Amino acid sequence: MRPFALLALLVVPCAFAQDRLPNHPKYKQYQAAQAASRTLQTAVGAMNVFRWGGDNRHVITGDGKAFDLDSNSIVDFTPTAANQAGGRGDRRQQPGRGRQFASANSPDGKWIARYANNNIELVDAKDDTKKSAVTTDGSAEKRIKYGTGSWVYGEELDQREAMWWSPDSTKLVFYRFDESAVKDYYVTLQENAIQNVLYTEAYPKAGANNPLVQLLVYDVATKQTTKIDTELKSTDPDISQYIYNVRFSPDGKSVLFHRTNRKQNVLELVSADPNSGRCRIVLQDSNPNGWVENNPKMQWLEDGKRFLWFSERNGFWNVYLASLEKGIISPVTKHDFEVESIVRVDEKSGTMWYMAHSAGNPYLLQLNRIKMDGTGWKQLTDSDFGHTVQLSPDASAFIDREETLSTPPKVQVCTGEGVALKQLGATDLSAYTKDGNKVAEPFVCNAADGKTKIYGYIQKPSDFDPAKKYPVILSVYGGPGSGRGRESFLGNAPESEFGFIHAWIDGRGTHGRGRDFRQSVYRNLGIVEIDDQAAAMQALAKLPYIDGAHIGIEGTSYGGYASAMGILRHPETFAAAVAGSPVTAWNHYDSIYTERYMDTPQNNPDGYKMGSAMEYAKDLRGALCLYIGTADDNVHPSNTYQLIVALDRAAKPYRLYAGVDQGHSGLQFGRRMEYFIDNLAPETWKK
Numbered sequence: 001m002r003p004f005a006l007l008a009l010l011v012v013p014c015a016f017a018q019d020r021l022p023n024h025p026k027y028k029q030y031q032a033a034q035a036a037s038r039t040l041q042t043a044v045g046a047m048n049v050f051r052w053g054g055d056n057r058h059v060i061t062g063d064g065k066a067f068d069l070d071s072n073s074i075v076d077f078t079p080t081a082a083n084q085a086g087g088r089g090d091r092r093q094q095p096g097r098g099r100q101f102a103s104a105n106s107p108d109g110k111w112i113a114r115y116a117n118n119n120i121e122l123v124d125a126k127d128d129t130k131k132s133a134v135t136t137d138g139s140a141e142k143r144i145k146y147g148t149g150s151w152v153y154g155e156e157l158d159q160r161e162a163m164w165w166s167p168d169s170t171k172l173v174f175y176r177f178d179e180s181a182v183k184d185y186y187v188t189l190q191e192n193a194i195q196n197v198l199y200t201e202a203y204p205k206a207g208a209n210n211p212l213v214q215l216l217v218y219d220v221a222t223k224q225t226t227k228i229d230t231e232l233k234s235t236d237p238d239i240s241q242y243i244y245n246v247r248f249s250p251d252g253k254s255v256l257f258h259r260t261n262r263k264q265n266v267l268e269l270v271s272a273d274p275n276s277g278r279c280r281i282v283l284q285d286s287n288p289n290g291w292v293e294n295n296p297k298m299q300w301l302e303d304g305k306r307f308l309w310f311s312e313r314n315g316f317w318n319v320y321l322a323s324l325e326k327g328i329i330s331p332v333t334k335h336d337f338e339v340e341s342i343v344r345v346d347e348k349s350g351t352m353w354y355m356a357h358s359a360g361n362p363y364l365l366q367l368n369r370i371k372m373d374g375t376g377w378k379q380l381t382d383s384d385f386g387h388t389v390q391l392s393p394d395a396s397a398f399i400d401r402e403e404t405l406s407t408p409p410k411v412q413v414c415t416g417e418g419v420a421l422k423q424l425g426a427t428d429l430s431a432y433t434k435d436g437n438k439v440a441e442p443f444v445c446n447a448a449d450g451k452t453k454i455y456g457y458i459q460k461p462s463d464f465d466p467a468k469k470y471p472v473i474l475s476v477y478g479g480p481g482s483g484r485g486r487e488s489f490l491g492n493a494p495e496s497e498f499g500f501i502h503a504w505i506d507g508r509g510t511h512g513r514g515r516d517f518r519q520s521v522y523r524n525l526g527i528v529e530i531d532d533q534a535a536a537m538q539a540l541a542k543l544p545y546i547d548g549a550h551i552g553i554e555g556t557s558y559g560g561y562a563s564a565m566g567i568l569r570h571p572e573t574f575a576a577a578v579a580g581s582p583v584t585a586w587n588h589y590d591s592i593y594t595e596r597y598m599d600t601p602q603n604n605p606d607g608y609k610m611g612s613a614m615e616y617a618k619d620l621r622g623a624l625c626l627y628i629g630t631a632d633d634n635v636h637p638s639n640t641y642q643l644i645v646a647l648d649r650a651a652k653p654y655r656l657y658a659g660v661d662q663g664h665s666g667l668q669f670g671r672r673m674e675y676f677i678d679n680l681a682p683e684t685w686k687k
Helices: 027-048 151-156 494-498 515-521 528-540 558-569 591-598 605-610 613-619 638-649 669-680 682-686
Strands: 010-012 058-062 065-068 073-076 103-105 111-116 119-124 127-133 144-146 163-165 171-178 184-189 197-202 212-219 225-227 242-248 255-260 266-272 279-286 298-300 306-311 318-323 327-331 339-346 351-356 366-371 386-391 397-403 410-415 420-426 441-446 453-459 470-475 501-506 546-556 576-580 623-629 655-659 665-667
Touching (some): 027 494, 058 420, 111 163, 119 144, 119 171, 151 591, 163 242, 212 255, 306 339, 318 339, 351 386, 366 386, 397 420, 441 528, 453 528, 470 528, 494 669, 501 528, 528 546, 528 558, 546 558, 546 665, 546 669, 558 613, 558 623, 576 665, 623 638, 623 665, 655 665
Parallel strands (some): 010 665, 470 546, 546 576, 576 623, 623 655
Antiparallel strands (some): 058 065, 065 073, 103 111, 111 119, 163 171, 171 212, 184 197, 242 255, 266 279, 298 306, 318 327, 351 366, 410 420, 441 453, 453 501
């Protein structure tokens, strides 16, 4: 359950459902707001045209024009061919969610390594009739497979590859998975047909047996296979539980991979000799009181031996200088705020530019500069705004797009020290606001602990009247490491036109605020982050124009879980909820995601009990709408079925929608809005 998964979810219609929404008196107002949002997107998008023209002195402004830093004026300009070139991308068939590429082409173009029937075959790229077997003992019956991954590796470790060529095309590294001890989960497909079909997946639930993983190396010339010693001993006896993020070092002499223990609180970067299979530990990060992020950012330096490594060993993401031989050498940054990304490294001057959460508002990203020895740190941008920057090739200047949640973007060019030279563009909101359309407004309050500041926003309808009371719809995802992360300009929510205030809150557990803030949910999913959503709505309800008795909550995936838990654990706050494809208890979900944040059910029985929606079914007072995709192989329908059983036993009413033959998906917009109007603002149907 990746934090960003909600963005990619399908929103599916419910067959033959009555579409009542167009009959609402505010429907035309909603359509107008949709059109205005498109107008706004065009205006904001116009700020994306500015870029460097392939040199250090010209900023392209569009229409064959550019700003000349030397003359401080707009001039005619033709960009270089290099500036216009685009990438070709990966032409392989993209794998499905949780899957890996089924083939890997050798860098020299001679070979294709192909997954077939649980094994790997090597195919001549020019004549696909010429093929040879790399492995032969892969078997569906024995549940052994090579050159592909376990579903949970793709879903939770972002492992889209399962075969890796050496840069010189002489060796092929590949996965071997043994899923013989992993229990299957069954989902029926084609439920809308006369005969359905059974889909089977080896799916390790929390606390259950995991697949066993190995890495092997095939030598193309000798046709010999060598096992990589991924089980090399370390400080944690379980450190080889997960093996992932496999790749060759820049010089092709080493195979690098990450490994973690089952708790995922110890991470190691390991280097392997592809000839012998021998391994050594390059570096280790650990966190006994929480988890270690599985894929910290890493950037190679020019020699291909040293690299910049992101670690939060001091409690915040910072950058460290490291090498394959020495591991961590020294810190580059030592901040008590998060470093978000590296913008540029100039090794000749020993300088690094990077984006960081260094403003008072941690969601306003800033451009910073520092020497590689950790001296000379300087923030180069204005803390009152969030920034997106483009450094000139020689770093003597940068294009700066600055904005806030409620301040539309403007673009300026600045000196390398951050002094503004000239404003090049500003978003024109006149076409958007002429009919009363509003921009989002920041909302800041205390978390449920009464002391931690949390940030969010609200969006109002175009005909907002401060003398009236408005119901609220809170959208939520809420999973660990999720959230906006950075603040950018945002207009209205068209759905607010039906007479609602729309809200969003980044509570504890989300990204951008440091390890303690994010890991406050550890072993307690469904408690801390849900309490923060409720606390924010209780604070919002104190505003004179908020109808605190009519607050709804909605989301899908983890957002579905948060919505169900919100209305069940906080019936005093939430009057209605729409929960799409929700987890309802963490022993239902996969091992890697769940145990990273909850430990195992065996080690944390109280946490799993407290995080189960079924424990609170008896407390339901408001209106709860549930949605499932009947073919969901990620958050299985059994999650919702168990909640239904608990609600039935407690004699609590609910509504259920099913997306027949749909996977991990959410309830269609019209049905969702109708439900909230019916339960939070039914009188608006008549106006």
